[in-house]
Amino acid sequence: MKNYKVSIITCLYNVSRFLPAGLDCLLNQTYPNLEIIIIDDGSTDDSVEKCRKVAAHDARIKIYSKENGGLGSARNWGLDYATGDFIYFYDVDDRIELTLVERNVQLMDKHNLDLIIFGFYVYDEKFHTTDSLQFQETLIESNEKLRGIYMDKLLLVRYGNGFAWNKFYRRSFIEAHHLRFENQRIQQDEVFNLKFYPKLQRVYLSPDILYHYFIYDTGNTRSRFIPDRYEIYLSIFQHLMTFSKEWGIQDERFKQYAYSRFYAGITNSILYNAFHPNAPYSNVERKKDILRILQKEEVRECLSYIQENQPMGIETYLYWRAFTQMSYRQIVLWKNLFNTLRLLKQKMFRK
Template sequence: MQNNPLISIVVPVYNVEKYLKKCIQSIVDQTYKNLEIILVDDGSSDNSGKICDEFAQKDNRIKVIHKINGGQADARNKALDIMNGEWVSFVDSDDFVSPYYIENLHYLISKYDVDIAITSFVRFYNENTKLSSSKISNQEVLLHNPDEAVKNMLYGKYYSVSPWSKIYKKDLFYNNRFTKGKIYEDFELMPIITSQSKKVAFCDVIDYFYYCRQNSTTKSDFSQKNMQGYEALDSLDRYFSNNLSIKNVLKDIRALSPLTDLPKIKISSDNERVLFDEVSKNINHKRLFILLFSKNINLKLKIKIIFFICFGRHTYAKFERMRLKKRINKIINNEKSGVVYE
């Protein structure tokens, strides 16, 4: 690998004028300079497109694509089609990254000869929360083979299934693209891409700052479109049909998903009652009981499983909805605790 390869950073942009400047500036300010920054304005109706153009006029590393709205997956795909980098990283337009984001990821791919490198992220709810970062120094680096990495990703152990806070060798996207029009496009694609890598490196240094907007965190809704998450599980189950260990992980995720989804359904209409029952079809009490003894599930989740089994889906959903709303409001209203470490 070249010592200083061109790295593409892809930012899908849609109606985020309030957050966009901070996001782009954090990328421009990277200590690693050999970058191709691709901003994809996905038909924004606010000033987002104009902001992208203004940054492009000041920095020749920036390319701007203006396109008709097609969704985040389509925006990412457009960038992948034109990128020139040997490596690619994704950043969401309402988030921002540390100055060492790419430098740290480049260090990992260079030293450990991997196809994917990952660093940690934090969620923050308060725009005024002070956040810090650092270069990789003596932090432990974990190396995972493809199967281990896919399992960790699906369980949310060490790293998430989201495409950001990672860097990928461009070859992994030669025959892979995000599925347009789906809201779980990353959940479906990332495990597949990871399974096609030769090795994954992870370092628990915080480089990515994921902003949870108040209007998106306090609402609790789950529509028919969200059932695409279960369709994504079906798709992954077919892809990994010959991999028994990953198929078992997918069974675990399917059993656990209703614990997250049911509290988001308020059951205030007949359609919501039907949806509640549809999600409930994925409940597998036997699998949940087995998970109580699994090393892959943390204590908090095991407590939720016990509550769910003992009190039933309706009581669990009502209690969990109240608990989440109270917790998020507390975080939002307290600047010092306005960050959640992952």
């Protein structure tokens, strides 16, 4: 087998508590021909200093610093600096099997692949649960076959298929099609991967479980205020709908998936982002921003689609009705009520 070089791209933004331990599983990979590209995305803690101490003892590590612009722009920097035959994206707050690179290089070489997708473990810090996702081994040698299995084996699996860290990419394929991440601050991976599928011919779904994904209580996308959160969710929805047209997806389940994702984004933008402690809003400004969102034509269409196509529990229905009526008063009322009920439930559970 050829001695391929693998570029591992990992990005830093105030992740000091995961360092240097988060790098150990890269440095100890059983496949040695690596360049480990670390992009400092404007960290304000000592993340970079910790990485530099590690880099002083391992020439494979290269560190570059930029102004904070989000994970998408940081990964693009990594792609611009990468010189390897293959690309792997790693999040330093997770862990990988020490054989991940070696195993995927072997498969790339054996089957002449452009993309490998592999399984992962999931650890939820808040609920103290462990789960895993494993794919059935499948070698795909045409785009037509890929499209045929996309809905059931990729899109509608547990946890979705939007991640970059459970995929192993051929760099020449990325460069030939000028593929890059967008600069949105959350959910960059799914849009990046959507650009791949209509162009891919050779893909391998690996039965290997090689990644350890940790969901931290303070690390999810609701944990911070993002000024353009609604616009990001809208962009993802538009990308999904464009993708389905370009790739000729006729399955109604895709449309349901796209609208469900968008509705969840609308709800997240209103109930969490607008009321976030760091949101720079007065009550008047908060109401104005919420009504701005609810008046959007695409939001009205989404609310109509949800009513006609998806069953709703009592909480979902009450919020849906408040959104439909553009009633800020009802939104605040139901939010306070359901938050109180959840707190009471948690107290009873502790007893």
